[in-house]
């Protein structure tokens with residue numbers, strides 16, 4: 350069986366390749382770190398250039414300024430950018446934010462934000478996790494209360510990715526007690542909080558790579574007008590759940606093509622670099638088991654890519670995906686770790702050196718160090734395995 354893109358997506362792939370040839374990925378300035386999702390670093394110049402091409406709102410309805418193209422075209426766009434190693438870090442997140450505004454946002458929020466998102470001028474961070482509420486998100490203690498036409502928000506968030514590089518936070522807060530709401534999942538409200546709102550302080554957290562990726566957010570008497578509620582008050586968690594499958598899909602869709610690129614780099618390096626443990630002439634790739642391990646990983650990446658295409662098709666057709674997001678996300682993240690480990694085994698610990706002259710331009714170092722957090726972000730592998738067991742295999746919860 351041959352898997353390929355339809356003509357509209359093939360035409361877009363050619364356009365994307367021409368765009369990248371005109372100004373190659375490594376010529377764009379970086380503004381924030383590459384988190385290892387396969388979408389590269391944040392480059393606002395690059396994002397704005399994508400906006401100018403109309404590629405941020407590619408699938409949005411026309412009445413919201415989009416091009417109303419099919420999802421498969423968007424998959425082709427993302428895959429082509431990832432294969433090239435382009436710095437399109439926030440693209441998938443911006444699109445997800447826009448899609449939830451289109452689904453659930455009120456007209457004021459839509460008019461305020463959608464044109465700016467389409468131009469690459471507005472980005473959101475996710476303010477869900479708290480120091481004592483991660484896997485058990487419903488244990489969050491950030492509170493918001495209505496005060497006339499405003500809400501007052503007080504609390505603390507942690508691990509918010511790239512918050513300092515964004516313009517707005519999506520902050521989940523309790524507005525009604527779990528007892529009054531009838532369940533812990535009720536009584537939570539999602540707020541769109543601009544980063545420059547008085548009372549909001551972002552504290553950077555230095556990651557393993559030495560760069561800043563996470564932020565802690567302190568909300569101290571933060572006041573926002575009631576129209577900044579996303580969706581309905583007290584129903585923030587249900588809405589968050591609705592978008593979760595899509596978030597996990599788009600958050601990891603670019604990982605297989607990015608791993609294709611990294612494995613190509615690794616293979617090329619191993620084929621052309623003498624093995625320091627050998628006779629000085631044989632390349633690293635000739636080491637027993639090395640080629641076999643690379644081929645195995647290449648096959649796994651190709652298979653995972655197809656699973657993500659299947660998942661995308663199910664989402665696009667509105668077919669329920671009770672366990673797929675948990676399964677495929679875990680597979681992609683653990684595969685990323687295996688590729689990083691293979692690079693470390695083959696090239697030795699020098700692969701973790703950074704700075705100018707780092708082996709393979711530092712690409713394997715970035716993959717190795719960021720892949721550690723990937724199996725925690727968006728739900729840990731342990732928790733997601735329980736989802737697959739109960740929702741996928743129908744096993745009992747305990």
Ligand SMILES: Cc1cc2nc3c(=O)[nH]c(=O)nc-3n(C[C@H](O)[C@H](O)[C@H](O)COP(=O)(O)OP(=O)(O)OC[C@H]3O[C@@H](n4cnc5c(N)ncnc54)[C@H](O)[C@@H]3O)c2cc1C
Nearest residue numbers: 475476477478483484508509510722725726727728729731
């Ligand atoms: C790279 C990265 C990016 C992130 N980005 C964001 C972001 O943008 N916004 C945001 O809000 N948060 C973000 N997070 C936070 C992330 O969502 C949480 O770290 C995650 O949900 C786990 O929560 P925790 O850290 O509190 O760990 P805990 O929930 O305390 O878990 C600790 C350990 O216990 C295990 N465990 C917990 N409960 C169970 C269970 N029921 N069954 C089996 N094992 C269990 C976990 O698997 C883990 O090994 C990010 C995290 C990372 C690493």
